[in-house]
Amino acid sequence: MSKYSYEEKLEAVLRVIEEGMSYKASTKVLGTAQGWEQRWVKRYENHGPEGLLLHNGTYTGEFKQHVIEYMHREHLSASQTAVLFKIPRENQVLNWERIYYEEGPEALYIDRRGRKPKMPKETNTKKKQLRPEVEEDLIKEVQRLRMENEYLKKSNALVQERIKRESGKSSHH
Incomplete structure (x- = not known):
C-alpha cells in the first residue's frame, strides 16, 4: 500500500x-x-x-538486461529510464546497473528476493563458473606447483641419500 x-x-x-x-x-x-x-x-x-x-513488480533477467543496455546505448539517466520503462523507482534501475557491472549481465537473472539464509546450505546446485581463461590459468598453476613439489621431493631424497653415503664413507676410514 x-x-x-x-x-x-x-x-x-x-x-x-x-x-x-x-x-x-x-x-x-x-x-x-x-x-x-x-x-x-x-x-x-x-x-x-x-x-x-x-x-513494484517482478522483472525477468532478460527485461533487466534490456533496460540497462538500453539506458547506456541511449545515454539516459536512471530516472529517465525508470520513467520510460514504468519502473516505480530509479533506485531499482541503479541497483540493476550495479549488478550488471559488478557481477555481469548473467547475474541479473538471479532471483534475489527475500531474506538471505543465515547459514548457506550445502547444495549440489551449479557452482559459480569461472571465465575459461581464468580456469585455464589456474589449472596451469596447479600443474606447475605439482611439478615443483615433485622436483623438491626428489631433490631432497637425493640430498638425504648423499648425506647417508658420505656419513657411511667417513665411518669406514
Whole structure:
C-alpha cells in the first residue's frame, strides 16, 4: 500500500501542471518530499494518469538486461529510464546497473528476493563458473606447483641419500 493515494498523487500533479504551482509550494500541501512530486509529474507526462498507479513488480533477467543496455546505448539517466520503462523507482534501475557491472549481465537473472539464509546450505546446485581463461590459468598453476613439489621431493631424497653415503664413507676410514 502506497503512503499516498492515487487521488492525492493526481491532485499534486495537477497543482503543478495545470495550476502552475511550484514543486516547493505543492509539497507543502500534501507534506511530501519534492522528489516524489517531480517523479509523479514525470510519470503522468509519460504515461498519463495510469502512470501514477505504477507499483513494484517482478522483472525477468532478460527485461533487466534490456533496460540497462538500453539506458547506456541511449545515454539516459536512471530516472529517465525508470520513467520510460514504468519502473516505480530509479533506485531499482541503479541497483540493476550495479549488478550488471559488478557481477555481469548473467547475474541479473538471479532471483534475489527475500531474506538471505543465515547459514548457506550445502547444495549440489551449479557452482559459480569461472571465465575459461581464468580456469585455464589456474589449472596451469596447479600443474606447475605439482611439478615443483615433485622436483623438491626428489631433490631432497637425493640430498638425504648423499648425506647417508658420505656419513657411511667417513665411518669406514
